[in-house]
Structure formats: C-alpha cells, structure tokens
Amino acid sequence: MRIGIIGAGFTGLSAAHNLLKNGHSVSIFEKDEGPGGLALGYQERDWNWSLEKHYHHWFTNDKAVLNLAKEINHKVIIKRPKTSVYVKGDIFQLDSPLAVLKFPYLSILERIRMGIVLAFLRYNPIWRPLEKINTKSFLQKTMGRRVYETIWEPQLINKFGGMEENISLAWFWARIRKRTAKLAYPQGGFLHFANALVSRIKELGGEFVFKTEVLELKENGGKVLLKTQGSEYEFDKVIVTLPSFFFIKIAPSLTGEYKEKLMKLKGLGAVNLVLRLKSSFLKDGTYWLSVCDKKSPIMAVVDHSNFMDVTNYNRDHIVYLGNYLPMNHRYFKMDAKAILKIYDPFLKKINEKYKSNLIGLEVFKAPFAQPIIPVNYSKMIPPFKTPITNVFLANIQQVYPWDRGTNYAVELGERVVDFMLNEK
Ligand SMILES: Cc1cc2nc3c(=O)[nH]c(=O)nc-3n(C[C@H](O)[C@H](O)[C@H](O)COP(=O)(O)OP(=O)(O)OC[C@H]3O[C@@H](n4cnc5c(N)ncnc54)[C@H](O)[C@@H]3O)c2cc1C
Structure with a gap:
C-alpha cells in the first residue's frame, strides 16, 4: 500500500x-x-x-523508545541526576523515600502520610478504578491539606494552569508509578x-x-x-x-x-526560555527543580548541564525555564528578553549573579504541548x-x-x- x-x-x-x-x-x-x-x-x-528546544529525557523503563534506539544502534546514556523542589525560598532534594522523610517543611506525621500514599500509587498496578477519582480531592484527603498545598498544588497548577481542578488520579498515578530515579538520554x-x-x-x-x-x-x-x-x-x-x-x-x-x-x-502550550551561561545555574547540582511556589512565574528550572556533560556544548551551561500555558497567554507574543525581564527577580532569588554569566538567550514556543487529562478521560x-x-x-x-x-x-x-x- x-x-x-x-x-x-x-x-x-x-x-x-x-x-x-x-x-x-x-x-x-x-x-x-x-x-x-x-x-x-x-x-x-x-x-x-x-539540544532540544524543550527539555527532554527518558525514564529507564521507557521500553518502546529504548528498544527502538537499540534496534537502530543508537547509544543511550544513563545517569542518576538530582531532582529537587523549590519550597519557601529553599531547594530540597526530593527524589527518594529517604528524602521525603527528611523534608523539613512538613511534620513527621505528614511526611509519613505522604510516603505511604506515594508508595500505594507506585506499587499498585491497577489504574482503571483510579480514573474516576479527582487528584486534588484524593491528595487532600489522603496526604492532608498542608502537604497538598505545600508540594502538590503548586505543581498541578504549574502543569495544568487553571485546569488543575478536575485532573484524573489515573494520570497522577502514572506519573508516580512510571518515574525512575535514573534517567536516559540519546547520545x-x-x-x-x-x-x-x-x-x-x-x-x-x-x-x-x-x-x-x-x-x-x-x-x-x-x-x-x-x-x-x-x-x-x-x-x-x-x-x-x-x-x-x-x-x-x-x-x-x-x-x-x-x-x-x-x-x-483540551490542552496547553509550552514556553521554554533557554539560557546559556558560563557556569551552572543550580549550584547544588540539581538537574530538575520543580518550583512549588504559586507566585513564581516559572514552573520548572531544568539545569541541563547538571545532566549532560558541558563539553558537548562547548562548555555552555544550559538552563531551561519552563512553563505550560494556554495558547492565548501573553508570553506567546513576547520575545526572550521581555520574558526574562519577568522571570529575573525570581531567578535572582536562586542565583543572584546569574546575569553576569549570561552568554545567550533563546525562547521556544509550542502551541500544543500538554493534553489536559480530566476524570474518566478514557471515554473521551x-x-x-x-x-x-x-x-x-x-x-x-x-x-x-x-x-x-x-x-x-x-x-x-x-x-x-x-x-x-x-x-x-
Ligand atoms: C516542554 C515539553 C517537555 C517534554 N518533555 C519530555 C521528556 O522529558 N521526555 C519525553 O519523552 N517527552 C517529553 N515531551 C513530550 C514529547 O515531546 C511528545 O510527547 C512527543 O514528541 C509527541 O510526538 P508526536 O509525534 O505525537 O507529536 P509532535 O511531536 O507534536 O509531532 C507532530 C508533527 O507534525 C508536524 N505538523 C503539524 N502540522 C503539520 C501540517 N499541517 N503538515 C505537516 N506537518 C505538520 C509538527 O511540526 C510536528 O513535527 C515534552 C514535551 C514538551 C512540550
């Protein structure tokens, strides 16, 4: 045919x-x-x-794409980069059960509750019954309101900007179940x-x-x-x-x-501002920083140079500043410099002198990048x-x-x- x-x-x-x-x-x-x-x-x-216009990596259990890479003899690099959250002006590594137990902005009871719920989602293989459940009310009920508001609410708002109220728990389950600490990247x-x-x-x-x-x-x-x-x-x-x-x-x-x-x-677009710097932006070595701050103008800071070797990019240190936004958001009409001006006060809270290291700036926009996954999505x-x-x-x-x-x-x-x- x-x-x-x-x-x-x-x-x-x-x-x-x-x-x-x-x-x-x-x-x-x-x-x-x-x-x-x-x-x-x-x-x-x-x-x-x-370099990708929008940050990309694979999980080590991404079988379909890893098998394809193998089939065409394309080398894949596997590393365990650091994943952290930005909460109340500080950066905390939060990528293992031990890190959850050490997290300082929640009581020990709240940390244990969060750990148990995450373990349930990670080890439960059945997702169908979960698709009828709303992520927000599930997390509030099981982990407690303060855990939800400190860690999960800002991330849901960032990912689904304004449409986070009705996200299916099956989607959240998949995020927790699928995540691997080690990540992969094509050579x-x-x-x-x-x-x-x-x-x-x-x-x-x-x-x-x-x-x-x-x-x-x-x-x-x-x-x-x-x-x-x-x-x-x-x-x-x-x-x-x-x-x-x-x-x-x-x-x-x-x-x-x-x-x-x-x-x-429904879906959201993506706007990624890419900074090229003379030295790394996240000095603690974090690759992926989820910003848990509802007032922040940025959803995630992804320091690619804490993942892949800077020598591949002539020693340029690359940082993505990512956002998912509706297609009519004003950032889609703005250039890189104008967007950086908005992000700048927040970025200075993390790395006060980053601007003296700045050697390049780009913005990439995708009108459709993230589907919205409401309750009972399988029927849609x-x-x-x-x-x-x-x-x-x-x-x-x-x-x-x-x-x-x-x-x-x-x-x-x-x-x-x-x-x-x-x-x-
Ligand atoms: C910010 C961001 C971060 C992401 N992070 C990751 C990650 O870490 N790991 C990961 O695996 N995935 C990630 N993804 C998701 C991943 O990129 C997509 O899921 C995947 O690439 C979708 O592939 P696709 O072929 O289905 O669609 P698309 O990639 O959208 O392909 C559709 C193609 O059609 C072309 N096209 C559109 N209209 C026309 C037309 N009329 N005529 C001809 N061509 C047309 C487009 O140019 C495009 O090339 C991320 C995406 C974004 C936006």
Missing part, C-alpha cells in the same frame, strides 16, 4: 518505520525543516551535540537520534517531504488526497499525527460525533479510525494513562500501524 503520514514527530517516525518493515511504501510530510516534533533539537555552531541529543531514525527509514525506502505543510486532506474516490502549497498527493491510506485541533483545521470534511469528540479535548479518547475513509488519527491526546512522551509516541506509532494493517 502507498501510505502518507502527516508529521515527522516520534509518532510519525515510528509509524513510518513499522510500515516500511511490513513492506509498504511511505511518504512523510513535515512542516518543520527537521524531524522530532515537540522533541525537535537545534545545534549552535560550536556544539558537538544538539548526541534527540535531534541526532531522530536523524538516525530518518536515515534508517530512508534506507528502508521511506520518503520525507520536509518544510511542507499539509493544508488539506480529503477523501477522493476511495483514496486520500493531501494538498500542500502548489502540490497534490494521492495515497491509499493516511496517518495523521497532529494534535486534534490541527487535524480539524486541515480536514474540513470532518463532521459529526468524531469532530465533537476532538473538540472536547477518539479512536484511531476516523469517519474519513482510510484516514487514521494517532496523536498525543490518545496517550493515556501515561503522561505523553516520546516513548508513548513510539508506542502509538506501532499501535496505529498494527490497527490499520489488521483492520477488517
């Missing part, structure tokens, strides 16, 4: 790889100039490695990994059409027609990997229940098969209960191909 794939993020790359291994012909359309989608990387002239960066996958796909006969946005998709006498600026392409089947909102935009013939289902799915997920004949949807909003990630994109690519090829 001749199959078209829209999007060269990890779902599209994985689907292409699997289709080609099954003997089909594949063309991938990507509006960006490179592969990787939300995990797309860039490389400064004097760096040996690429050379995610862009090098995605490029290695592109090379393998091309070796198998796949065709890439980069810098080409699909503007319209429609059924045409049993085939599927894709329109780009100035060209038209015909396929037997098409896999769409775009977030639902963008799928609706390119598929005007999509109507009825399926479209309504897509329109009910649209199926792969769309009402448009021979068009299949496989996107970030179908990943559940696990938090979306490149691992699940790879798995989704495998699943949609399996579904499509075995469809009766």
Whole structure:
C-alpha cells in the first residue's frame, strides 16, 4: 500500500518505520525543516551535540523508545541526576523515600502520610478504578491539606494552569508509578537520534517531504488526497499525527460525533526560555527543580548541564525555564528578553549573579504541548479510525494513562500501524 503520514514527530517516525518493515511504501510530510516534533533539537555552531528546544529525557523503563534506539544502534546514556523542589525560598532534594522523610517543611506525621500514599500509587498496578477519582480531592484527603498545598498544588497548577481542578488520579498515578530515579538520554541529543531514525527509514525506502505543510486532506474516490502549497498527493491510506485541533483545521470534511469528540479535548502550550551561561545555574547540582511556589512565574528550572556533560556544548551551561500555558497567554507574543525581564527577580532569588554569566538567550514556543487529562478521560479518547475513509488519527491526546512522551509516541506509532494493517 502507498501510505502518507502527516508529521515527522516520534509518532510519525515510528509509524513510518513499522510500515516500511511490513513492506509498504511511505511518504512523510513535515512542516518543520527537521524531524522530532515537540522533541525537535537545534545545534549552535560550536556544539558537538544538539539540544532540544524543550527539555527532554527518558525514564529507564521507557521500553518502546529504548528498544527502538537499540534496534537502530543508537547509544543511550544513563545517569542518576538530582531532582529537587523549590519550597519557601529553599531547594530540597526530593527524589527518594529517604528524602521525603527528611523534608523539613512538613511534620513527621505528614511526611509519613505522604510516603505511604506515594508508595500505594507506585506499587499498585491497577489504574482503571483510579480514573474516576479527582487528584486534588484524593491528595487532600489522603496526604492532608498542608502537604497538598505545600508540594502538590503548586505543581498541578504549574502543569495544568487553571485546569488543575478536575485532573484524573489515573494520570497522577502514572506519573508516580512510571518515574525512575535514573534517567536516559540519546547520545548526541534527540535531534541526532531522530536523524538516525530518518536515515534508517530512508534506507528502508521511506520518503520525507520536509518544510511542507499539509493544508488539506480529503477523501477522493476511495483514496486520500493531501494538498500542500502548489502540490497534490494521492495515497491509499493516511496517518495523521497532529494534535486534534490541527487535524480539524486541515480536514474540513470532518463532521459529526468524531469532530465533537476532538473538540472536547483540551490542552496547553509550552514556553521554554533557554539560557546559556558560563557556569551552572543550580549550584547544588540539581538537574530538575520543580518550583512549588504559586507566585513564581516559572514552573520548572531544568539545569541541563547538571545532566549532560558541558563539553558537548562547548562548555555552555544550559538552563531551561519552563512553563505550560494556554495558547492565548501573553508570553506567546513576547520575545526572550521581555520574558526574562519577568522571570529575573525570581531567578535572582536562586542565583543572584546569574546575569553576569549570561552568554545567550533563546525562547521556544509550542502551541500544543500538554493534553489536559480530566476524570474518566478514557471515554473521551477518539479512536484511531476516523469517519474519513482510510484516514487514521494517532496523536498525543490518545496517550493515556501515561503522561505523553516520546516513548508513548513510539508506542502509538506501532499501535496505529498494527490497527490499520489488521483492520477488517
Ligand atoms: C516542554 C515539553 C517537555 C517534554 N518533555 C519530555 C521528556 O522529558 N521526555 C519525553 O519523552 N517527552 C517529553 N515531551 C513530550 C514529547 O515531546 C511528545 O510527547 C512527543 O514528541 C509527541 O510526538 P508526536 O509525534 O505525537 O507529536 P509532535 O511531536 O507534536 O509531532 C507532530 C508533527 O507534525 C508536524 N505538523 C503539524 N502540522 C503539520 C501540517 N499541517 N503538515 C505537516 N506537518 C505538520 C509538527 O511540526 C510536528 O513535527 C515534552 C514535551 C514538551 C512540550
């Protein structure tokens, strides 16, 4: 079969790889100039490695993507970086049961309660009954109001900005169950990994059409027609990997229940300010700092140089300042300097002299980056098969209960191909 794939993020790359291994012909359309989608990387002239526009790592149990790296002989680095929280102006390591017991801003009883609830979530393998439960009320009831307000509420607000009230406990369970203390990272960066996958796909006969946005998709006498600026392409089947909102935009013939289902799915965008510094920002060696402060303008500070060796980036120390925000937030219209001006007073609380070390500043924005996962989300997920004949949807909003990630994109690519090829 001749199959078209829209999007060269990890779902599209994985689907292409699997289709080609099954003997089909594949063309991938990507509006960006490179592969990787939300995990797309860039490389400064004097760096040996690429860097993701938005911070990325893998957990050591991310089997689908780690197996894929193995299959294409791409080296993976495994480390145990330090994960901490910022609470009441201080930084505390909080990435092990012992660290929870030592945490100073809660009473010993509160720490034990929190530890027991986290242990229950981590070791309970069954998530279905949890999806009916609201994370906020569960955490307040089981851990206590003060634990919730000190540790979890700021993080939920940061992750789901304004939509944190109705998040499914299945999502929270997945975050706790899946997390590993050791983290993995592809040698050379995610862009090098995605490029290695592109090379393998091309070796198998796949065709890439980069810098080409699909503007319209429609059924045409049993085939599927894709329109780009100035060209038209015909396929037997098409896999769409775009977030639902963008799928609706390119598929005007999509109507009825399926479209309504897509329109009910909500999400947030991401804004990441990337600082390049002469020395590290988080001096205690923390890689990931969750900011538990409702007044902070930043959700997470990710000091990449406390994870990957700075020599790969010509000794530039890289720090991400991350936020998930609604697409209409003013940061989406602001440049890097204007955003830094807002973040600056908070950053100085952590590292007063960081500005004298600043050698570069970039901002990266993604309009759709984080699906909102309300209670009973499994009933909201649209199926792969769309009402448009021979068009299949496989996107970030179908990943559940696990938090979306490149691992699940790879798995989704495998699943949609399996579904499509075995469809009766
Ligand atoms: C801030 C942030 C941090 C993250 N951290 C991690 C992490 O640590 N680890 C991890 O594994 N994952 C992480 N993720 C998630 C991960 O990046 C995504 O889950 C994954 O990349 C989704 O892949 P995808 O292929 O499904 O979608 P996407 O990556 O969104 O791919 C869709 C592709 O379609 C293209 N496209 C869109 N419209 C068109 C069109 N009309 N025509 C042609 N092409 C089009 C886009 O350019 C894009 O390349 C993070 C994401 C963000 C935003």
